[in-house]
Structures are given as C-alpha cells and as structure tokens.
Amino acid sequence: MPEGTNGSVDHGGQAEILQILDNFVESMSLKCVVELGVPDALNSLNYPMTLSQIAARLPFPNLDMDRLSRVMWFLSCRKVFDATVDKESGETVYGLTDSSKWLLTDNKSESLVPAVLLATHPCAMAAWNCMSTSIAEGGACGFSRANGSTLYDFQSKNYEYKKVFREAMACNTRVVMKAVLEYYKDGFNDVGTMVDVGGGSGDAVAEIVEAHPHIKGFNFDLPDVVASAPDYPSVSHVGGDMFATIPINADAIFLKWILHNWSDEKCVEILKNCRKALQEKKGKLIIVEAVLRGKSESLFDVEAQRYDLKMLVISPSGKERSEDEWKKLLKLGGFPRYTIIKIPSFLSIIEAFPS
Numbered sequence: 001m002p003e004g005t006n007g008s009v010d011h012g013g014q015a016e017i018l019q020i021l022d023n024f025v026e027s028m029s030l031k032c033v034v035e036l037g038v039p040d041a042l043n044s045l046n047y048p049m050t051l052s053q054i055a056a057r058l059p060f061p062n063l064d065m066d067r068l069s070r071v072m073w074f075l076s077c078r079k080v081f082d083a084t085v086d087k088e089s090g091e092t093v094y095g096l097t098d099s100s101k102w103l104l105t106d107n108k109s110e111s112l113v114p115a116v117l118l119a120t121h122p123c124a125m126a127a128w129n130c131m132s133t134s135i136a137e138g139g140a141c142g143f144s145r146a147n148g149s150t151l152y153d154f155q156s157k158n159y160e161y162k163k164v165f166r167e168a169m170a171c172n173t174r175v176v177m178k179a180v181l182e183y184y185k186d187g188f189n190d191v192g193t194m195v196d197v198g199g200g201s202g203d204a205v206a207e208i209v210e211a212h213p214h215i216k217g218f219n220f221d222l223p224d225v226v227a228s229a230p231d232y233p234s235v236s237h238v239g240g241d242m243f244a245t246i247p248i249n250a251d252a253i254f255l256k257w258i259l260h261n262w263s264d265e266k267c268v269e270i271l272k273n274c275r276k277a278l279q280e281k282k283g284k285l286i287i288v289e290a291v292l293r294g295k296s297e298s299l300f301d302v303e304a305q306r307y308d309l310k311m312l313v314i315s316p317s318g319k320e321r322s323e324d325e326w327k328k329l330l331k332l333g334g335f336p337r338y339t340i341i342k343i344p345s346f347l348s349i350i351e352a353f354p355s
C-alpha cells in the first residue's frame with residue numbers, strides 16, 4: 001500500500017480502480033434484465049410500473065422479487081431505468097429512460113440487445129480470461145485459446161454462437177447506418193456506382209440505395225457469403241476475393257468494419273485493390289471505422305478504445321487505429337487525402353481520395 005507522509009495509507013486512486021474493476025457488474029446486470037425481458041415489459045404500458053406489474057408481464061412463475069428489485073435499484077442508480085416513489089401508494093415505480101430504450105427487442109432498428117448478448121456471451125468472457133496469456137506467449141488470440149478455434153471456425157461448429165454473432169453484426173449495421181445516412185447525406189449525391197466491399201449480406205448498401213435511388217449498388221463479398229445473401233432491389237451481389245481483385249469499376253467504395261480485422265500489410269493490399277477499382281478523378285473511398293482518440297471527448301471515444309482490446313482478444317491481427325495510423329495506412333494504399341467525419345456512433349466516416 002502506498003503510504004502518506006505521516007505513515008498513513010494513501011487512499012487516493014482506490015475508488016478509481018474499483019470503478020474500473022467492477023464495471024462487469026453493470027454489463028452482467030444489463031444482460032440479466034435483457035434475458036428476463038424487463039425493458040420490453042416496461043414498454044408494454046404507457047406509464048411507470050411497480051415491481052409486481054413488471055413481474056406479471058414476465059414469463060417466470062417463480063420469479064425472485066427481492067433479487068429483481070435489487071437489480072432494478074442498481075440499474076436505476078445508473079440511469080438505465082427511471083425509479084420514482086409513487087406519492088399515493090409509496091411504492092417505487094419504474095420506467096424506461098433514453099438508455100433503456102436501446103434494450104427493447106421490438107424496436108429492431110434501435111436495439112443494442114444483440115450487442116449485449118454477444119459481449120456477455122460465455123465464449124466471449126472465456127476469451128478475456130486468456131488475454132494475458134495471448135500477450136505473454138504471442139500466437140493465438142484469447143478467443144482461439146479459450147474456445148479451441150478461431151472466431152470464424154468456431155462459428156461453423158457452434159450454431160448458437162454464430163446466430164448471436166450474426167445478430168450483433170446486423171444490429172451494429174442497422175444502428176450505424178442510421179447515423180451514416182443522416183450525417184453523410186450529401187456525400188452520396190455525386191455517386192453513380194458504389195461497391196460495398198466485404199458487405200456481408202448486403203444490408204448496408206441496400207439501405208444506401210434505398211435512400212439514394214440514383215445509385216447502382218454492388219455488394220462484394222466471398223462467394224459463399226453472397227450465395228446466401230437476400231435479394232435487394234438495385235443491389236447486385238458479386239462474389240470474389242478482395243485480396244485478389246475487386247472486379248467492379250465504381251465512383252465510390254464503401255468499406256464498413258473491414259480494415260479493423262486486418263494487419264497493416266493486409267489493409268494496404270485491400271486499399272490498393274480499392275484504388276484500382278475506383279474512377280481516377282472523382283472516385284472516393286467511404287470507410288466506416290473507429291478512430292482512436294487518446295483524449296476521450298465522448299463516451300463513444302471510450303467505446304472505440306474498448307473496441308481495440310475487443311479486437312485484440314477475438315482476432316489474431318485485428319485492431320482499431322488512431323488518425324495518425326489511418327493517415328499512414330491510407331497513404332500507403334494510394335489515398336493521400338482524407339477527411340474524418342464524426343457521427344453519433346463509436347465509428348466515424350473516413351472519406352479518402354486517390355489524389
């Protein structure tokens with residue numbers, strides 16, 4: 001224990017470490033109320049509800065009311081729920097807040113429930129327990145060490161985890177695309193043809209084309225991924241390998257959450273192939289990724305910092321990057337000019353130009 005000048009224990013910093021240490025209590029409590037269906041129950045009536053009213057809407061005949069009340073109290077202290085004492089009955093009544101509106105399951109376009117279930121999944125938790133070993137020994141990442149195979153191989157064997165993972169990715173796309181479409185509206189005006197490289201099922205490009213019908217959209221991903229992608233009007237699916245070539249000439253390439261999966265060397269390969277596929281003069285790259293900032297201006301900056309370690313734990317070479325790192329990478333990949341556009345998300349838009 002550090003000692004003060006008069007030999008007494010210096011208590012400074014203790015609360016800060018405890019605050020960081022026990023953040024998992026918040027995560028697991030969120031998971032708990034999501035699994036129980038509390039936010040949806042609170043959303044089923046237009047007025048604040050007592051604990052008994054909440055319980056009556058949950059499918060658990062043996063529900064432990066005392067335990068539930070303690071979780072509700074804790075999360076109300078964190079402003080996840082609103083708790084007030086009803087003047088007439090003296091009972092506490094609970095309601096949703098701006099935060100818990102993101103925990104509803106019937107509001108898919110603005111739900112973080114799949115993200116809660118992925119972040120707190122036992123396989124994810126096990127991976128964090130192998131973080132220090134992966135650093136001490138190098139080689140396999142925490143996820144592979146904990147679960148016996150890489151993230152994607154594991155998903156091919158574990159359907160339940162694959163579903164949770166896919167839903168979390170889709171939820172991220174829905175939430176982030178809302179911000180992209182709102183804050184980058186004019187960015188799509190001069191785009192005639194756009195390719196979403198690594199677009200997965202094509203949801204993102206489909207949303208862009210729906211909002212900007214003058215765009216001809218292509219969804220480019222691995223052949224087996226596009227083979228099972230749904231049909232969208234004005235979106236053509238093209239299968240291939242982004243490390244070989246991107247076989248479509250376009251005014252714009254959309255790259256959402258691709259580069260953070262790869263090492264700098266691999267990213268440069270992808271960027272060079274994007275460069276080749278773009279119109280020389282008016283072509284542009286629209287990257288949607290985190291930009292690490294050492295000084296946290298908002299909670300989204302903190303989330304981006306956390307994501308770098310999430311990538312460290314789940315993938316062998318994935319990482320988030322600072323503006324300086326993006327600048328170097330883009331230059332090496334043939335994009336010397338760029339602009340960063342902040343959006344209400346832990347991801348930003350990086351608009352990059354070949355000349």
Ligand SMILES: C[S@@+](CC[C@H](N)C(=O)[O-])C[C@H]1O[C@@H](n2cnc3c(N)ncnc32)[C@H](O)[C@@H]1O
Pocket residue numbers: 169170173197198199200201220221222225240241242243255256257258261
């Ligand atoms: C993390 S996901 C991102 C998907 C989507 N852009 C999004 O934001 O939800 C990465 C995507 O890259 C695709 N991918 C991986 N390797 C690829 C390759 N060599 N060529 C094309 N796509 C690839 C994967 O199939 C997957 O759909």
